[in-house]
Amino acid sequence: MQAKTSTIVSSGFAAALAVAIRDSRLSKRAFAEAVGLSHAAINNYLTGRVPKLDEATRIARYLGLTLDELVNGTQTKPGDTAGVWRERAISAEQRLAAVKAGMQELLKKI
Numbered sequence: 001m002q003a004k005t006s007t008i009v010s011s012g013f014a015a016a017l018a019v020a021i022r023d024s025r026l027s028k029r030a031f032a033e034a035v036g037l038s039h040a041a042i043n044n045y046l047t048g049r050v051p052k053l054d055e056a057t058r059i060a061r062y063l064g065l066t067l068d069e070l071v072n073g074t075q076t077k078p079g080d081t082a083g084v085w086r087e088r089a090i091s092a093e094q095r096l097a098a099v100k101a102g103m104q105e106l107l108k109k110i
Contacts, residue, residue, distance in 0.1 A: 013056070013071050014046050020063050020070070021046075035062040050099045067092035 021031045021042075032042040035058050045051050051059070060070040068088035 013050065014048050016070050016072075017042075017045055017059065020059075020065075024063075035059050050096070050103060053093065053096050053100075056096060067096070071095060 021028060024031055024034075026034065028042050028046070029039045032039045037055060037058065041051070041055065056067055056070065060067050063070065066085065066088055068091060071092050
């Protein structure tokens with residue numbers, strides 16, 4: 001079950017990242033430099049590798065998004081409260097933790 005969650009989150013993240021890079025009008029290499037990651041790391045994320053939480057957070061902050069917005073493509077709505085934001089952040093962190101756990105389990109089987 002974890003692997004399926006990992007696949008869903010990683011494909012959603014990859015798609016969202018591709019759109020974000022396109023919208024930034026930067027090359028992948030320039031985008032990677034701007035967020036402080038390697039070009040190889042960005043390429044890995046675009047092909048489905050799930051980033052570490054701190055790397056995903058760095059990308060989201062650079063783009064001015066929350067992790068939830070980056071991972072799920074959700075947008076801020078007028079009237080969102082701090083409680084809503086807190087729930088979204090917790091939810092995004094839990095999904096990323098689940099993906100990480102799933103990936104670690106897959107690596108153990110290799």
